[in-house]
Amino acid sequence: MCADTPETLDYKDTLHLPRTDFPMRAGLPKREPDWLARWAELGVYEKLREKAKAETRQPFTLHDGPPYANGHLHIGHALNKILKDMVVRSQQMMGRDARYIPGWDCHGLPIEWKIEEKYREKGLDKDAVDVVEFRQECRDFAAGWVDIQRDEFKRLGITGNWDDPYLTMDFHAERVIAEEFQTFLMNGTLYQGSKPVMWSPVEQTALAEAEVEYHDKESFTVWVKFKVTGFDLPDLDISGEEAPIEDRESVAEIEAQVAQEFVGASVVIWTTTPWTIPSNKAVVFGADYSYGLYEVTDTPEECWAEVGERFLLADKLAADVFAKARLEEGQWRRVRDVTPTQLEAMTLAHPLAGVEGSQGEWDAPRDFRAAPFVTDEEGTGFVHCAPSHGMEEFELYRDLGMLQEVITYNVMDDGTFREDLPFFGGKRILREKAKKGNWEGDANAAIMSKLAEVGGLLARGKIKHSYPHSWRSKAPVIYRNTPQWFAAIDKAVGDGQDTYGTTIRQRALTSIDELVTWTPQKGRNRLYSMIEARPDWVLSRQRAWGVPLTCFVKKGAKPSDDDYLLRDERVNARILEAFEAEGADAWYKDGAKARFLGADYDHDAYEQVMDILDVWFDSGSTHAFTLRDREDGSDDGLADLYLEGTDQHRGWFHSSMLQGCGTMGRAPYRGVLTHGFTLDEKGMKMSKSLGNTIVPEKIVQQYGADILRLWVAQVDFTNDQRIGDEILKNVADSYRRLRNTMRFMLGSLADYDPARAVAREDMPELEQLILHKLAVLDGVVREGYAKYDFQGVFRAIFDFATLDLSSFYFDVRKDALYCDGDTQRRFAALTVLDALYQRLTTWLAPILTFTMEEVWLERNGPETSVHLVDFPETPADWRDDVLAQRAETVRAARRVVTGALEEQRTAKVIGSSLEADPTVYLSPELAQIITDPDTFADLCITSQIELVEGAAPEGAFTSDEIAGVAVVFDRAEGQKCARCWKILPDVGTHAHAGVCGRCDKALS
Incomplete structure (x- = not known):
C-alpha cells in the first residue's frame, strides 16, 4: 500500500x-428595506437622543435646507441628503448629540402653478375659486409630496426625526414666519417702493435671484437712431476747437457753427431688448471714452443709412457699427472729435417723436448725460435708458432725484403693453406658451417694424447670449418696475442688537467673516461679494399660496409718510394668535380686516396688504420655528451647519443670512458647507431632453443605497461630480x-x-x-x-x-x-x-x-x-513611530524578495512562493534590523529563508527601491506539509503523518 x-x-x-x-454577494436592493424596518422598530434615532440626554452630550445641529415638496427626488437631492446624513452620523459617533430635523418648503409658485395647470385642464378660472379653497388644494398637494419624498429619503438610509419634520405650511411655522416679518415691520426696515425687479410675465409675479436660472437665448439686437435736435454749450465752453476763441468773430458764431455740424446727426444706441424702446427716457454716454462724428459717404442696396447722414459713435466701436449697418470701409468717414462737454450740450429726440398717430407719447426731449455704467466694449458707446426696466438706469435717476420724470408703466403683469400705448397696445413681449421652445411674442417685431418705417433704425440682428429664465416655467423673465415691499438693508435697524453692525448689510458681512466657518473657503468669497453688492431685499410676491405680508396701509397716505404703515403690537398679536390656531388662511377669511384691526382703528381707513412673502423669506425663517422653538432644536437657536449646493449662496444661505441679521442681529448658522452639481459621465449637465438624467430610485433598485452612498463618499463633492453606469460599476x-x-x-x-x-x-x-x-x-x-x-x-x-x-x-x-x-x-x-x-x-x-x-x-x-x-x-x-519606521524598512526588503520570487513564478520555475527557500543578503545596517529568518520567511510567505550578512554574489536579484538587499533563489528542501503546505525538512518525522512540527503540535 x-x-x-x-x-x-x-x-x-x-x-x-x-x-x-x-455572504459574499450583498443583495443590497432586497435586504436594505429590512434594516430600515429594523431601525424603525428599535427606534434608533430616539434612543440616540435619550443616550445623549443621559450623557449630557454637546449638541450638534445640522439644520436641513428644505427641499421643495413637488416632485420625485433627483440625483442632486440624493447627494445633498446623503452628505447631511454622513455629517450627522459621524458627529454622533464622535460623541456629539447630533440632531437632524428634516424639513420641507411647502409654499410658493411651483405648487400654485401645478394647481392652476389642473384648473386650466378643466377649463376653470382660478380667480373664480375662493382663495381659501384654492390654498387648501395647494396644501393637500404639498402634503402628498412630503409623504412621497420622505419615503424616498428614508430609503437612502437617512437618519432623522422623520415622524415630526418641519413644514413651512404648519400653522406654527406660518405664525412664526408672520412674526419674523412683523419684526421687519416694527424695526423700520420694511418699506414699499417701486423699482425694476425680475418679473415673470408667464407666472405674473416678481422673482428672486434664486428663482432664476440662466440659459442661452436668441434675442433681437437693434441699432436705433436718436436725433440731435438742439445744441447749447453751457457757459460758451468751446474746448476742443482748433483756434483760440480770440481768433473768432464771436462766440455765438462758433456755437452756431458747431451746432450746424451736430444738429440733425443721430446718437446711435444698441440694445438686445427692442421692447424697452417705447419706455426710453434717456441716453447716456461714458465721460472717459473717445467719441467721433461720422458721415455716410456711400451706401449699398438694402441699407437703412443714407448718404450724408451723420452719426455719433464711440471711436472704438464705430467700424463694427457700420459693418452691422452693411457699410464697408470707404463708405463712411470720421468728421471730427466730439468732447464730453459737447455731448452734454446736445438735446435728443426719441425716434418715435412726432410720428403720426403717436399722440405725443414720445415728444418730450430725452435726457442725455454721462453715466458710470457705460462701456466701450460692445454696442455703440451710448446706452439707451428705460429706468422702469433696468436697475442701473433706475439707480442713476434715483440718485439724481429724477425718478418721477423717467418711470413708465407701459408693461402689464402679463407682459403685454398697456392697451392705450400708441402702435403697440396689447402687444406681448412673450407668448403665453412656448411654441417649439420659442417664447418670443409680437412686441419686438412690431417695434422694429415701426422704427424701420419712421427711419429710426440703423441696423438689426440677433445674438445668442445667457439670459435669465424662471426655473419653474422655463420662460424668459423681464425687468419690470412694479410697486413691491422691500427690506432696507442699509438702514439702521432699530432693535438694539448692534454687536455686529447697525444695518442688515453690516451684520451680514461681519457674520460672514467673524462668525461662520466656510467649507470650502471659497464659499465665503461668493456670499460676501453677493451681500456686499446686493440691493434691498424684495419681500413681496403677487400670488396666493404663501404667508401674507401681515400689515395694513393707511388709505390716502404716501409710502413716504410716517403713518403709511400701521405699526401696532396689539394688531400684530391678534394676527399671530389667529395664525397659530388656523394658519395663514386666517388672513384671507371674510372679516379678517375687522378681526385684526379690532376696535382700535377705523376699518375703512386702512387697506389690507394681500401680497404674499417671497418663499425665500419662508425658508430663511426656518431657523426660528425649528432651531429656536422646538425641544429637539438647537440650545441657542443657531445651527452648527447649513449644508447645500453652491446655488444656495444666492438662495437659502443668502436669505437666511438677511433674515437672521434683520431679526436677531447675526447669521443663524456657525458653519456652511457647499457642494457642486452632479453631471453625467461626460461632464454634461443632466437634462430630460438629453436623456442623461439618473434617478436615485433606479440606482437603489439596481445596486442598493449603499452603493449610491459610497459614490458620494468617493467624489470631491466641493466641486461638480460625475455619475453614470461605468462610474457606478467602479464604485x-x-x-x-x-x-x-x-x-x-x-x-x-x-x-x-x-x-x-x-x-x-x-x-x-x-x-x-x-x-x-x-x-x-x-x-x-x-x-x-x-x-x-x-x-x-x-x-x-x-x-x-x-x-x-x-x-x-x-x-x-x-x-x-x-x-x-x-x-x-x-x-x-x-x-x-x-x-x-x-x-x-x-x-x-x-x-x-x-x-x-x-x-x-x-x-x-x-x-x-x-x-x-x-x-x-x-x-x-x-x-509607535520608531517601530513603524523599522517595519517600513523590513517591508521594503520584503518587496525585494517577493520581486525575486515573482520573476521565478513568471518563468514557471515555481508555482507558489512556499516552494522557495531564498537566501537574502543584507547590508550590516539591515542585518541589525532583520534578524529572525523564521519571522522574515512568514512575512515573505516562503517555507524557509536564509539570512546572510554581507555582499551578494554576482547575478543576485536586486531592486532600486532599497539598497543593501539582494536575493538568490533556491527551492525549499523537504516535503510539503499536508496541513499547512509549507515545504520543510522535518515533514513526516512527527507523530501525525505528513505534517511539520508546528502542525503536529497543533494536532496534539
Missing part, C-alpha cells in the same frame, strides 16, 4: 478556517473589495475569545505595527469627519483595508490564523482582528450605513445596532 501524501491526507477539519454566514467594485475584507475578519473572528486577548506589549511586531497604523488612522478618520472630508476618510480607510490588510497583513497571517494551535501569535492576530473590526465597522458606518449594520449584527446581538455606538477610543500607546 502506498504511503500517504499531502494530497491524500485530509487535515482540513483541523484548520481554523474562516466561518461566517456573511460597486470598490464595495466588493471592502466587503471581502470585512468578510475575512468576520470569518476569522468566529471563535475569538476575548478572555484570550493578548496585550500589545506581548504581541509580535507585525501585530504591533497594525495597531500603530490603526492609531494613526484613528486620527485621520476623526479629523476627516470633523472637516467633512468624506472622500479623504473613505480613501484612507479603503487604502488601509485593501493595501495594508488584504494585500499584506491578512496574506501574511492567514498561515498563523489557519494553522497555529493555541499559540500566542494566533491569539495576538485575533486580538488585532477584533480591534480592526471594532474600528472599521464603526468608522465606515456613516458611509456604508446598511452594510456596516450587517457586519455589526454578525457578531452582536439583534437588539443592538452599530448606529447606537460611538467610535471606539484608540489607546495612545498603540502609536
Whole structure:
C-alpha cells in the first residue's frame, strides 16, 4: 500500500478556517428595506437622543435646507441628503448629540402653478375659486409630496426625526414666519417702493435671484437712431476747437457753427431688448471714452443709412457699427472729435417723436448725460435708458432725484403693453406658451417694424447670449418696475442688537467673516461679494399660496409718510394668535380686516396688504420655528451647519443670512458647507431632453443605497461630480473589495475569545505595527469627519483595508490564523482582528450605513445596532513611530524578495512562493534590523529563508527601491506539509503523518 501524501491526507477539519454566514454577494436592493424596518422598530434615532440626554452630550445641529415638496427626488437631492446624513452620523459617533430635523418648503409658485395647470385642464378660472379653497388644494398637494419624498429619503438610509419634520405650511411655522416679518415691520426696515425687479410675465409675479436660472437665448439686437435736435454749450465752453476763441468773430458764431455740424446727426444706441424702446427716457454716454462724428459717404442696396447722414459713435466701436449697418470701409468717414462737454450740450429726440398717430407719447426731449455704467466694449458707446426696466438706469435717476420724470408703466403683469400705448397696445413681449421652445411674442417685431418705417433704425440682428429664465416655467423673465415691499438693508435697524453692525448689510458681512466657518473657503468669497453688492431685499410676491405680508396701509397716505404703515403690537398679536390656531388662511377669511384691526382703528381707513412673502423669506425663517422653538432644536437657536449646493449662496444661505441679521442681529448658522452639481459621465449637465438624467430610485433598485452612498463618499463633492453606469460599476467594485475584507475578519473572528486577548506589549511586531497604523488612522478618520472630508476618510480607510490588510497583513497571517494551535501569535492576530473590526465597522458606518449594520449584527446581538455606538477610543500607546519606521524598512526588503520570487513564478520555475527557500543578503545596517529568518520567511510567505550578512554574489536579484538587499533563489528542501503546505525538512518525522512540527503540535 502506498504511503500517504499531502494530497491524500485530509487535515482540513483541523484548520481554523474562516466561518461566517456573511455572504459574499450583498443583495443590497432586497435586504436594505429590512434594516430600515429594523431601525424603525428599535427606534434608533430616539434612543440616540435619550443616550445623549443621559450623557449630557454637546449638541450638534445640522439644520436641513428644505427641499421643495413637488416632485420625485433627483440625483442632486440624493447627494445633498446623503452628505447631511454622513455629517450627522459621524458627529454622533464622535460623541456629539447630533440632531437632524428634516424639513420641507411647502409654499410658493411651483405648487400654485401645478394647481392652476389642473384648473386650466378643466377649463376653470382660478380667480373664480375662493382663495381659501384654492390654498387648501395647494396644501393637500404639498402634503402628498412630503409623504412621497420622505419615503424616498428614508430609503437612502437617512437618519432623522422623520415622524415630526418641519413644514413651512404648519400653522406654527406660518405664525412664526408672520412674526419674523412683523419684526421687519416694527424695526423700520420694511418699506414699499417701486423699482425694476425680475418679473415673470408667464407666472405674473416678481422673482428672486434664486428663482432664476440662466440659459442661452436668441434675442433681437437693434441699432436705433436718436436725433440731435438742439445744441447749447453751457457757459460758451468751446474746448476742443482748433483756434483760440480770440481768433473768432464771436462766440455765438462758433456755437452756431458747431451746432450746424451736430444738429440733425443721430446718437446711435444698441440694445438686445427692442421692447424697452417705447419706455426710453434717456441716453447716456461714458465721460472717459473717445467719441467721433461720422458721415455716410456711400451706401449699398438694402441699407437703412443714407448718404450724408451723420452719426455719433464711440471711436472704438464705430467700424463694427457700420459693418452691422452693411457699410464697408470707404463708405463712411470720421468728421471730427466730439468732447464730453459737447455731448452734454446736445438735446435728443426719441425716434418715435412726432410720428403720426403717436399722440405725443414720445415728444418730450430725452435726457442725455454721462453715466458710470457705460462701456466701450460692445454696442455703440451710448446706452439707451428705460429706468422702469433696468436697475442701473433706475439707480442713476434715483440718485439724481429724477425718478418721477423717467418711470413708465407701459408693461402689464402679463407682459403685454398697456392697451392705450400708441402702435403697440396689447402687444406681448412673450407668448403665453412656448411654441417649439420659442417664447418670443409680437412686441419686438412690431417695434422694429415701426422704427424701420419712421427711419429710426440703423441696423438689426440677433445674438445668442445667457439670459435669465424662471426655473419653474422655463420662460424668459423681464425687468419690470412694479410697486413691491422691500427690506432696507442699509438702514439702521432699530432693535438694539448692534454687536455686529447697525444695518442688515453690516451684520451680514461681519457674520460672514467673524462668525461662520466656510467649507470650502471659497464659499465665503461668493456670499460676501453677493451681500456686499446686493440691493434691498424684495419681500413681496403677487400670488396666493404663501404667508401674507401681515400689515395694513393707511388709505390716502404716501409710502413716504410716517403713518403709511400701521405699526401696532396689539394688531400684530391678534394676527399671530389667529395664525397659530388656523394658519395663514386666517388672513384671507371674510372679516379678517375687522378681526385684526379690532376696535382700535377705523376699518375703512386702512387697506389690507394681500401680497404674499417671497418663499425665500419662508425658508430663511426656518431657523426660528425649528432651531429656536422646538425641544429637539438647537440650545441657542443657531445651527452648527447649513449644508447645500453652491446655488444656495444666492438662495437659502443668502436669505437666511438677511433674515437672521434683520431679526436677531447675526447669521443663524456657525458653519456652511457647499457642494457642486452632479453631471453625467461626460461632464454634461443632466437634462430630460438629453436623456442623461439618473434617478436615485433606479440606482437603489439596481445596486442598493449603499452603493449610491459610497459614490458620494468617493467624489470631491466641493466641486461638480460625475455619475453614470461605468462610474457606478467602479464604485460597486470598490464595495466588493471592502466587503471581502470585512468578510475575512468576520470569518476569522468566529471563535475569538476575548478572555484570550493578548496585550500589545506581548504581541509580535507585525501585530504591533497594525495597531500603530490603526492609531494613526484613528486620527485621520476623526479629523476627516470633523472637516467633512468624506472622500479623504473613505480613501484612507479603503487604502488601509485593501493595501495594508488584504494585500499584506491578512496574506501574511492567514498561515498563523489557519494553522497555529493555541499559540500566542494566533491569539495576538485575533486580538488585532477584533480591534480592526471594532474600528472599521464603526468608522465606515456613516458611509456604508446598511452594510456596516450587517457586519455589526454578525457578531452582536439583534437588539443592538452599530448606529447606537460611538467610535471606539484608540489607546495612545498603540502609536509607535520608531517601530513603524523599522517595519517600513523590513517591508521594503520584503518587496525585494517577493520581486525575486515573482520573476521565478513568471518563468514557471515555481508555482507558489512556499516552494522557495531564498537566501537574502543584507547590508550590516539591515542585518541589525532583520534578524529572525523564521519571522522574515512568514512575512515573505516562503517555507524557509536564509539570512546572510554581507555582499551578494554576482547575478543576485536586486531592486532600486532599497539598497543593501539582494536575493538568490533556491527551492525549499523537504516535503510539503499536508496541513499547512509549507515545504520543510522535518515533514513526516512527527507523530501525525505528513505534517511539520508546528502542525503536529497543533494536532496534539
